[in-house]
Amino acid sequence: MLPLAVLEEVQAEIVDYGSAGMSIIEMSHRSPPYEAVHRGAIALLRDLLAVPDDFEVLFIQGGATMQFGMLPLNLLTGSSAGAYVDTGAWASKAFEDAAHHGDVYEAWSGRDIGYTRMPQAAELSLRRDTRYVHLTSNETIGGIQYKEWPDVAEPLVADMSSDLLSRRVPWERFDVVYGGVQKNVAPAGLALVFIRRSALEHTPRDLASYFRYDVHASKDSMYNTPPVFPIYVMEKVLRWIQDRGGLPAMEAAADARAGLLYQTIDESDGFYTSPVDGASRSNMNVVFRLSDHDLEPQFVAVASGRGMVGLKGHRNVGGCRASIYNAMPMAGVEALCEFMADFQESVG
Numbered sequence: 269m270l271p272l273a274v275l276e277e278v279q280a281e282i283v284d285y286g287s288a289g290m291s292i293i294e295m296s297h298r299s300p301p302y303e304a305v306h307r308g309a310i311a312l313l314r315d316l317l318a319v320p321d322d323f324e325v326l327f328i329q330g331g332a333t334m335q336f337g338m339l340p341l342n343l344l345t346g347s348s349a350g351a352y353v354d355t356g357a358w359a360s361k362a363f364e365d366a367a368h369h370g371d372v373y374e375a376w377s378g379r380d381i382g383y384t385r386m387p388q389a390a391e392l393s394l395r396r397d398t399r400y401v402h403l404t405s406n407e408t409i410g411g412i413q414y415k416e417w418p419d420v421a422e423p424l425v426a427d428m429s430s431d432l433l434s435r436r437v438p439w440e441r442f443d444v445v446y447g448g449v450q451k452n453v454a455p456a457g458l459a460l461v462f463i464r465r466s467a468l469e470h471t472p473r474d475l476a477s478y479f480r481y482d483v484h485a486s487k488d489s490m491y492n493t494p495p496v497f498p499i500y501v502m503e504k505v506l507r508w509i510q511d512r513g514g515l516p517a518m519e520a521a522a523d524a525r526a527g528l529l530y531q532t533i534d535e536s537d538g539f540y541t542s543p544v545d546g547a548s549r550s551n552m553n554v555v556f557r558l559s560d561h562d563l564e565p566q567f568v569a570v571a572s573g574r575g576m577v578g579l580k581g582h583r584n585v586g587g588c589r590a591s592i593y594n595a596m597p598m599a600g601v602e603a604l605c606e607f608m609a610d611f612q613e614s615v616g
């Protein structure tokens with residue numbers, strides 16, 4: 269979901285941008301109007317996320333999935349290894365792809381407990397040659413999220429695709445934060461990569477140029493034609509976040525939305541249940557089941573009839589899932605909770 273105000277602004281200026289007589293998506297990416305958008309988006313990201321000066325902010329196509337490969341290609345040089353924390357579907361994908369490009373190992377897996385929680389630092393088995401510890405900040409499908417970052421000595425790398433810009437980042441712990449933008453920030457077509465400059469010093473130079481973080485960094489993410497449309501929309505979303513009070517406000521809103529939904533689940537006398545551990549409950553993707561699983565298709569269909577779509581859980585896990593990203597107003601969650609109570613009463 270994107271903020272309606274942003275969509276309307278895009279609609280109003282898509283044909284003729286700033287009286288230029290053409291759309292922003294028709295202009296050269298070297299034109300002053302686009303350059304202003306591009307640099308404005310980087311500045312807003314730095315400001316909102318309090319990105320330190322010794323980090324580069326990169327815009328790279330290919331989504332988070334390409335980062336699964338690009339990360340080990342760039343960081344696992346020499347004899348170092350990447351530790352991967354297997355917390356669900358997306359962490360597993362990151363690990364599988366990284367294994368094509370470097371020495372990686374599983375530091376922990378939640379497979380045997382059905383991926384119902386994030387691990388504690390003490391549970392991670394880390395090798396001495398570990399270059400980074402890869403985490404998936406929020407498992408979009410399984411509905412679990414780190415509330416505390418594991419306190420380990422090694423630099424953290426996080427895939428934050430599904431909670432980017434909904435929480436502050438303690439940069440001192442990270443070498444890289446990356447994520448596809450299409451959940452919380454902009455339309456698909458772009459990944460954000462925040463990388464510590466010192467990590468670029470040893471990246472290999474014998475890779476095709478697009479795969480090199482240092483090349484993107486040296487050209488301000490304009491080595492080749494950037495994905496103009498998602499960056500243009502993102503710049504507006506970032507201003508929308510800034511106008512609402514920045515990340516502290518996004519965090520508070522996410523807590524309030526998720527809090528209400530989990531409360532509705534917890535107070536339903538077992539009609540609805542949350543399959544995940546209380547300490548790892550995601551603020552972005554609330555996964556729940558109906559105790560009578562057979563009622564789930566009906567629940568999803570009736571909700572859809574009331575204009576609430578996308579509540580069916582991911583095909584790999586079943587059940588239901590409410591994705592409540594930054595742009596979801598509290599009223600949307602209130603409407604869902606009301607519907608959940610009505611539905612319970614109607615079939616109970």
Ligand SMILES: Cc1ncc(COP(=O)(O)O)c(C=O)c1O
Nearest residue numbers: 331332333358408427429430448
């Ligand atoms: C946590 C997480 N990581 C990675 C991805 C893959 O992102 P992309 O489609 O941008 O490659 C997703 C997509 O949903 C995701 O939720």
